[in-house]
Amino acid sequence: MLNTTRRTCIWCLLAFVSLLTINSLAAQSLDKPVLLKGVGNVPLPGEPDALCTTVSINEQPEIILTAELDPSHLEQSFQLIALSSSRLGKGKVLVFSTPAYFRKPLVQNAEVQKLLLNCLQWGSTARHKRVQVWGGDAALRSFLTQRAKASVVGTPAAPDFSADILFLNQEITDTVVISRIERFVRQGGTLLYGSPLSDMQRQRPQQPVETRFNQLLLKAGLLQTTYMAVKYPHRAYLSAGPVPSYLGIQNILQSISTKGYQLPSPWRGGNIFSYTLDRAVAFNSAGSPIMQRLQQATHHKLDSLIVPTTEKPVKTSETKNYSAYLVQHILQGYKLQAQPDPSYVAPAAATFPGAVPATAARITTELVLPVRIGRNGVLEPDAGYCQPHSTGLYVPAGEKVSIYLAAHESPRHLQAQIGVHSDKLAHLPQFTREAFDLTRRFDLKPGRNEIYSPYGGLLLLNIPDTTTLKELHVKVQGAVQAPRFQRGKTNLVEWRRTIRHYPGPWAELASDNIILTVPSARIRTLDDPEELLTFWDAVLAIDARLADLAAPRRHPEQIIVDQEVAYGYMFTTLDKIVVPNDSSCANMLDVNFMREIGSWGHFHELGHRHQFWNLDFQGMEEVSVNLYTMYVFDKFLHKGLYNHPRIANRQMVAQQVTQYLAHSPSFEKWQADPFLALSMYIQLIDAFGWEPIEQVYRQYRHLPKSLYPTTEAAKRDYWFMTICTATGQNLAPFFAQWQVPIS
Secondary structure, three states, X not given: OOOHHHHHHHHHHHHHHHXXXXXXXXXXXXXXXXHOOOOOOOEOOOOOOEEEEEEEOOOOOEEEEEEEOOOOOHHHOOEEEEEEEEEEOOEEEEEEOOHHHHOOOHHHOHHHHHHHHHHHHHHOOOOOOEEEEEOOOHHHHHHHHHHOOOEEOOOXXXXXXXXXXXXXXXXXXXXXXXXXXXXXXXXXXXXXXXXXXHHHHHHOOOOOOOOOOHHHHHHHOEEEEEEEEEEOOOOOEOEOOOOXXXXXXXXXXXXXXXXXXXXXXXXXOHHHHHHHHHHHHHHOOOOOHHHHHHHHHOOOOOXXXXXXXXXXXXXXXXXXXXXXXXXXXXXXXXXXXXXXXXXXXXXXXXXXXXXXXXXXOOEEEEEEEEOOOOOOOOOOOOOOOEEEEEEEEEEOOOOOEEEEEOHHHHHHOOXXXXXXXOOOOOOOXXXXXXXXXXXXXXXXXXXXXXXXXXXXXXXXXXXXXXXXXXXXXXXXXXXXXXXXEEOOOOOHHHHHHOHHHOOOOEEEEEOOOEEEEEEHHHOOOOOOHHHHHHHHHHHXXXXXXXXXXXXXXXXXXXXXXXXXXXXXXXXXXXXXXXXXXXXXHHHHOOHHHHHHOOOHHHHHHHHHHHOOOOOOOOOOOOOOHHHHHHHHHHHHOOOOOOOEOOEOOHHHHHHHHHHHHHOOOOHHHHHHOHHHHHHHHHHHHHHHOOHHHHHHHHHHHHOOHHHOOOOHHXXXXXXXXXXXXXXXXXXXXXXXXXXXXXX
């Protein structure tokens, strides 16, 4: 750690360097007026072309043109960099975020041609310009030779680096060639680069795509990624207006230094703000000017990290504090990545996920885990997903735990996971726990494996769902015991006497169908998990009945309690349901409450797991899910259909329908209001009972995927035909009255 005098000198130097840098930036905004002189509306590429993400990570680049993420929904959109300039040595670099401007039809557009003519003038003062073209097409070459009066020289196979300008929109994998291009630019040449990432991603959609050419671009302060690859199905144009404050590290620095700056939401640029910060830290050295400015602007001190708590949350509205928090933890994360420290304990770990008492016994135990993998037939990850298997053990923060794996298990691609809270929260208005992925994963090899985490967490063993393994035998050394109850296996007397008091701060209540992961404090007085899990198994059996799923489930569903919920009040993903640690958690663990009152939220999220996602048409996501919610209330709890404030009784539903029909009903209104749309299904159930819905879903379940309807209209028609068949009625007038279109 620096002593005080030395630190003071360094901060004075940083302030001086920052002042020089800011002054140089103020004088740099020279490229945009030159490049856009006389240029009108430049069109965005149409499908199948896409715009990839360009990130400006230091003070060199200038953002020339931007593009709205979704021009049709400006209130839920933000901008990305479409064109940016920079310098490298004596030369210039101009990066287009798509290769589409170097080929037809865009290269034949009048405004694009004006832009390209300006690019040529900007790139070289030579009267007769000599240009190399690597990639592009005949339309680009025709434009260069006929309209721009340039000489096209050299080829990728026989480059001519005496040229003035190089047009490049193809991937270069040869590092020797990349080095020669870098030398060409540094010596005064100009590179016009149309990033080929979108083409590469289209050719390899199932593989991660990155361009090796970033090794040159990074030296000019630019990075090309597929963080977002945006397609534009409708005609739209680039923006030459002011660059948003969240775009590019220069603008971000100026923004967070401005009193009263409000960080945008994720839908207005918050995500690209955080991503740019992360990439800037990742690719700039600690002593670089931009990093010095970043640390100064955020008052970064590694010895006093900001820790979000319930009493003192981090708020995005407090921009300086929020930005400092992000930068601190990004820096700390990269430091630990570069110099792993198994003994490091994150300051936030004590409050979440929680501390393990120093007096808790660190045990050595041998485990035999039954392997539960396969497809449940519901919403779940693609084949190859590593299914988590509980161990009933907890890894304390900053402590090494050893896992011993037999040699014959080595081909299994097994993985240890510490913790269950993987959701990122930096987009929330405020958060009371660390806003990053708190889990850690380690690939397991034969013999001894050391694992550790700065946060600690439940120990899981992840097993690929394609394995033939039936049981996994492992030895674990150094972990502590966590409360875990397995329905049908754990002895209730042992649970009450010992197990529920185990020191791990997180607990699991498990059956073959469901695992509830909750704070241990919630179950210390829970006397009968067997009865509780019997209830939840029955709920899942009712869901399976409506979805026509075969029993038993191949693996359990996961409900995880979190101190902060990343999306909405509760949410569902491909592999889990996340719910808050509030009264709803207490209700979830109270079998008497669940029987007497029920929980719309929990039943709703479990319903999401069972929907027919590839058969439901647009607007049904939050509608068909509540068929499962109502089914549980009606068929299991015997409380009928009306159990939510929006559908409290039949009269309320009738009034809602009457108002809709009396005020210009439309499919758009139907799609926009899930409870209004649900009223249509309530009318069907009131008239015909649940049997037609059950029959339709049986037909859905057994429909071969090769016969799935592929358009929105076909999906609506399929639902219409199946429900008509199931009810034995022609429901065309009913659908017409509701304004749900069918062919």
